[in-house]
Amino acid sequence: MGYELNFGALLEYQDVLLAGLWMTVKLTVVSTLLGILLGILGAAARRHRNPVLRHGSKAYVELIRNTPFIVQLFFIFFGLPAIGIKMTEVEAGILALVINLGAYLTEIIRAGIDNTPKGQIEAARTLGLSSRQIFIRIILPPAFQRVYSSVVSQCIIVMLGSAVVSQISVQELTFAANFIQSRNFLSFESYLVAALLYLLLAFLMRLIFNLIGSRAFSREEKQS
Amino acid sequence: MSLVSVRDVHKYFGDLHVLKGIDLDIKAGEVVSIIGRSGSGKSTLLRCMNGLESYDQGAIILDGMEVSTDEFQVRKLSQSVGMVFQSFNLFPHLTVGENIMLAPTLIKKTSKAEAKKLAQEVLEKVGLGDKFGQYPEKLSGGQQQRVAIARSLAMKPKVLLCDEITSALDPELVGDVLKVLEQLAAEGMTLVLVTHEMNFARDVGDRVVFMHQGKVHETGDAKTVLADPQTPELRQFIGAVL
Numbered sequence: 001m002g003y004e005l006n007f008g009a010l011l012e013y014q015d016v017l018l019a020g021l022w023m024t025v026k027l028t029v030v031s032t033l034l035g036i037l038l039g040i041l042g043a044a045a046r047r048h049r050n051p052v053l054r055h056g057s058k059a060y061v062e063l064i065r066n067t068p069f070i071v072q073l074f075f076i077f078f079g080l081p082a083i084g085i086k087m088t089e090v091e092a093g094i095l096a097l098v099i100n101l102g103a104y105l106t107e108i109i110r111a112g113i114d115n116t117p118k119g120q121i122e123a124a125r126t127l128g129l130s131s132r133q134i135f136i137r138i139i140l141p142p143a144f145q146r147v148y149s150s151v152v153s154q155c156i157i158v159m160l161g162s163a164v165v166s167q168i169s170v171q172e173l174t175f176a177a178n179f180i181q182s183r184n185f186l187s188f189e190s191y192l193v194a195a196l197l198y199l200l201l202a203f204l205m206r207l208i209f210n211l212i213g214s215r216a217f218s219r220e221e222k223q224s
Numbered sequence: 225m226s227l228v229s230v231r232d233v234h235k236y237f238g239d240l241h242v243l244k245g246i247d248l249d250i251k252a253g254e255v256v257s258i259i260g261r262s263g264s265g266k267s268t269l270l271r272c273m274n275g276l277e278s279y280d281q282g283a284i285i286l287d288g289m290e291v292s293t294d295e296f297q298v299r300k301l302s303q304s305v306g307m308v309f310q311s312f313n314l315f316p317h318l319t320v321g322e323n324i325m326l327a328p329t330l331i332k333k334t335s336k337a338e339a340k341k342l343a344q345e346v347l348e349k350v351g352l353g354d355k356f357g358q359y360p361e362k363l364s365g366g367q368q369q370r371v372a373i374a375r376s377l378a379m380k381p382k383v384l385l386c387d388e389i390t391s392a393l394d395p396e397l398v399g400d401v402l403k404v405l406e407q408l409a410a411e412g413m414t415l416v417l418v419t420h421e422m423n424f425a426r427d428v429g430d431r432v433v434f435m436h437q438g439k440v441h442e443t444g445d446a447k448t449v450l451a452d453p454q455t456p457e458l459r460q461f462i463g464a465v466l
Contacts (some may be wrong), residue, residue: 117311117313119309119311119313120313120315122276122307122309122313123307123309123313123314123315123372124315125275125276125298125302126274126276126298126302126305126306126307126376127302127306127326127327127331127375127376127379128298128299128302128303128327128330128331128379129299129326129327129330129331130295130299131295133330137315137326137330138315141317142315142316142317145317217317219359219361219362220359221319221357221358221359221362222319222321222357223357
């Protein structure tokens, strides 16, 4: 092992690295928020009385969960322009991430919903709530709480998966690492730093999600 | 005119004929106890009365409205009929106060301040005025059931259906719930109870309906029927539960 580590040489590229990191954060925040929304809608569609919505949601989940993310990404970015749907790299990257996360979350949230005690739905019905009110007010909040840790893990997986969008030249963290090592050939240092930054992001995400969760799902007595 | 009128109601679960032509009239202010063995159709009958369960033949008219499972109709009915369940069914993610305020604010468009006042009022009524901000999981079963009653009362129903509401409670907690029912009965609330509490049926109830194999087998004034049952089935049933 005659290799001499040279992290100092990376400093020269710290702007590239930080810009990449910032892009990864933006991709993650936007795709997490939209992905959760899509997952909730997908789960709602799964139990809708309209069979088109029900089956459509199921087909969507199966399609996304059984194809590689990179193929989904390439299809959106390289394939769709053939039928006139063009977008920037960042737009395509976000769209692919949202669609991917939405499919997994549809399945996760649906599992939470399936565990709703039937009696609670009946109680809500006898109180006069509509199906929509029951879903939003009665079914969804406890269901989301039941599967919250799985939701968090899936969002982190998508943050890590966002590295793949470097393949369509979105200038995020992995793109930055690729760029730097292609200039100075310090592959070891570049990817190690990128890996540590992903690790840091994952920790931060979990921390933030846990803070949100413990506030949102607190069962401490409320002062009226 | 009766508040609830059940006319020749039949109900099937697949091949199983669970209600075989039920006729029943309940007047405003009456306290009616439906008793019988499990499987006799008493809970099903109760659940037919507010559209939780469909029926295949006959008619149920409640407060002038035809009862059906259609969502719109169930919502309309909910203004007149409340229901309390064996398993409480409080919403776990809402505080006691929020559980009670939910329907008045969403359905009756009561203002938040007014709903809060109303919630506090009904909570006092069931003896839990200090639990407004508490979550259901922090309450005992008996307390949860009283909150469930309060939640129904906040919608100011004309009739309250109670489906074995003390069956899931520890014996020492049953009394508090029955006391609330007794108070409601005294105030003139119409109550229809599926119950195994024979003492309550006799002391507080006006009328007993004994169901057997999907039919009203024997019915009449609570004290008379329970003291002097006319059919061997009811005699046997009373012997078994008392």
